[in-house]
Amino acid sequence: MIEFAKEPYPDEQSLSVLNSYVRDWFTKNFNELTPPQKYAFKLISEKRNILITAPTGSGKTMSGFLTIISRLFDYSLKGKLEDKVYCIYISPLRALNNDIHKNLTKPLDEIYDNIVKEKGVEIIKNNIKKVTIGVRTGDTTQQERHKMLVKPPNILVTTPESLAILLNSPKFVENLKTAEYIIIDEIHELANNKRGVHLALSVERLQHVADSRIARVGLGATLFPLEEAAKFLAGYDDGKPRDCIIVDASWSKKLDINVISPAKDLIYTKEDKIEDATYNEINDIIKSSKATLIFTNTRSGTERVVFNLKRRFKYGEDVAAHHSSLSRESRLEVEELLKKGNLKCAVSSTSLELGVDIGSIENVVQLGSPKSVTRAVQRFGRAGHSFKAVAKGEMIILNRDDLVECTIMLDAALKRHLDSFRVPQNALDVLSQHIVGMSLSDKWDVDKALDLVRHAYPYHELRKEDFVYLINYLAGNYVGLESRRVYGKIWYDEKENAFGKRGKYTRVIYMLNLGTIPDEVAVNVFTVSNKWIGNIEEEFLTKLKPGDIFTLGGRLYKFEYARGMKCFVTEAQASSPTIPPWFSEQLPLSYELANEIGEFRANFSGVVSDCIKESKIKTIFGKKSAVPKKADEFLSNFRINDNAKSAIFGYFAEQLYFAKVVPNNKLILVEFTKDVSSDKSYLIFHSLFGRRINDALSRALAIQLGEILDIDIGIMVSDNGFVFSTEEDIDIDKETLDSLVSDVTSGSIVPMLKRNIRKTELMKRRFRHVAARSFMILRNYKGYKITVGRQQVNSQLVLNAAEEIDPNFPIIKEAYREIFNDVMDLPRAEEILAKIRKGEIKYKLIETPVPSPFAHNLVTFGHADVILMKDRKKYLQSLHKLVMERIKSK
């Protein structure tokens, strides 16, 4: 059963589970137990599976380790500690591994020193050994590895990938049989992705070889639902989740955060002024606190902020940038400086969100929306080093949609409404790897192997037919008998219902190609006449459709086609891009948060509508307008400054005056309108569900509408909705929309989406990743690295050929699964379509002469690039002016 820990244990009881040396060391070094420790010491001493979530600085690591260290010293004092592994610690970050090693070496030394002092010669007589710790990662040298094999550490600190390798090392695995505990750190970084899925299988394989039950300890920052994370940690037994107790200490730190709008009017205040106000605000915060951490969401934003702070306020080396494009050395340096308290301010894109200890941060500033409540809580949780401190922070917003979003996000954070995550289920590519791995060490009965696999939460519902299909694939049964010697990685005997290893290269292939993180690489951009222009991220390329216009090096280019790792473009004549840059860096808005914003829209638009009825237009839009009392009262429930109140009220009032309706979570507004600067017609869907859902919805609707009207449709997708555009002269009336909606909601959209996605770059690349993970195209063969470009060309051949054999070939199936469930959120998109069909979510068509205020950020988001900020602003202003003219002329 999965349950939440209720009452903390009294401190005496918690300490009584520790042996006296460990207890003495702890009480000498710490004044008190932190919230997670009050639960963890006792529960771990009972060898319960336990999931602990807590913010930075709450003694999380110690809460997981101390009881285990104590147990190991018990063994030692009895003279029973052997050179075997008793505890395995796993974290996804190598840097964190080194940290842990450093942080545990000291207590282990000190505790042992005390024992030595007290016991003297008995140490030798009674064989009282020191508890040892060792790190094993991809960085570990051959020599160290050999040493570790001869004398393994009692506590093994490693990564998911290295654990998988150790499990297949015939000699080392002997040392793992004695394992009693496994600690999985940063579980929030693993539970939602394939790296975690891979680890979940490794843990079950570890349990399979171990002599006794291994107690599992999960550590992490906050995430939701915790039950899902607990299932991921503890696994399944007999189709039911194993016991696990959850200690949720994520909220032990108080949050003191405010949303700040740098201007009252976010449309007409000159951008220089907004920028000045923003930087002055930031500077005030930096000056008033000991150390400040700023998050910007993108790497280019990070660079810009650092540059501006230095230029405007003459900061020197005490302001520094930290993002993933910087070298490892310079990142480590920034972390060191922070720890020592030598930095006034660090600016980060996302890289300082999690992981390594960065010392005492007093204030966290978030520029723009962090897009998810969980992420906001994690980032602001970086402030205030001790668990007793208050996490202080500011969210500074940049436009009106951001403002509404951040207001609700903060509210949700304070109410502890987190967005949910899901563990990917039945990922066939990761499973392929483990089937090969398992076969290397044993001959397996198919049902017994399936049973082991189903212990892992990501596979607890795996269908036997899928498992057998994978085994057949790995056995090379998709080629003739005579070729299986080359194709087969395992043998499979259907009659005997068994499989095992095949061929002398399989072990090498497994060791060199294991892992789930795909090779990604910069894509070179050329003109069609083969002139090199620059490069873009591979993930960005997957978002591009032919005809899309994007910026590169300050100029506009139209995407034509891609060939392997080359992208071909022509210079674009258009005035604005149709797709924002840094797309891959931009985080999608979570569904739960989107939903809460939708509710806010519904509630607040009611309030504003009352205010409008009661007052004259001049008092609302005039120069000296103030937020009406009712609206002010409503907004006072949120932690926002006065500028922000004015901006939000103005935004809603304009929309209501102009369009008579504000879209919300139960009402999709469909707006048919024209572009002011070109001949384009727009059909705007105000569907605030987040980009992952809108991605699926927009494709399905665009395909169908394209068929109804027989035209090509351009799509722009964002979190708050999506926009169809066409240069053809079209007319959308209620009947057309009704038949479009009824077509799309009447059946499954999966076949339609599959056809649409099959030819996209997204499919080509995801298929490549899946084929590489499934060992169908190798990344490394007989010691030769195969370039990403070559892999890409190869994967297209494989995709075509595999489809000839069976469109449901496991590798193809998995690529679609990944796109539909991990890239998009098809299950929820289908839920929404069902709700539309049942009338639970309504839609309403309006025709507007120019885009309504709520559509402005949707039709201009293509301008969101830094370089084009001014153009975007200009365009936005022109749109806004048109709207206001309409309102006032009424």
Next chain:
Amino acid sequence: MRLTDDVELLDGLPVAFIKSLDAIVVADLHLGYEGVMAKQGLFLPKVNLKKIFTIIKNAINKTQAKTIIVNGDIKNEFSKVDEEEFNELFDFINFVKQLDVSLILIKGNHDNFVDRYKDPFKLKIYQQEAKLGDYLFFHGEELPNDLSSGVKMLIMGHEHPAIGIFNKAGKREKLRCFLFGTFENKSILVLPAMNYFASGTDINMTNKSDLLSPVFKRMNVDEMRAIATGYGSTMDFGTIYMLREAV
């Protein structure tokens, strides 16, 4: 599609039929391709041979030809005979036998070692080129030698020609094609590759200097006509020059 009185390009197939020889001619089968790739760490499902069987059966049914001329690169590997290649070559020869047609091989750059099958399988194998009737067949990695007056048309493979075009949605598509033009006052036909995986080089998007065959150093490829084949039909798309302009 009828190319000359004597030569027909079969609809939708990468195959030419020559009436006076009662023969179909194909090139660049690269048998054993998947097996060779598998040894380099790419585990392609095997479809090439199956597809080739279908095409050839189709072509023989349509034409009732008595001979198949393979104009080079029947197999894939350069330097040695791969076991997988041997198996597929064996299957191919048996398949042809069952169709009751005779097989003529012109050796290509990938066809070293084919000789050793000559006697056991009673194959007719020509080195480099063969003059049959009015036609000179040569693979194409070297210039043709016999340009005597008896030769009316040169037929080669090797280049794997295709054309690239954009569809309405801006998506680039590649179509295999024949190239037809004039070389030293004789007409010349370049055959598309038969191999399933060799989607070809889009000639209209490739620099002339990047083309493989030395033949194209002696003639202007832009003046050749591209006759695309696929989707069940074979159509003249005009000169490469025009197609370059169109892109």
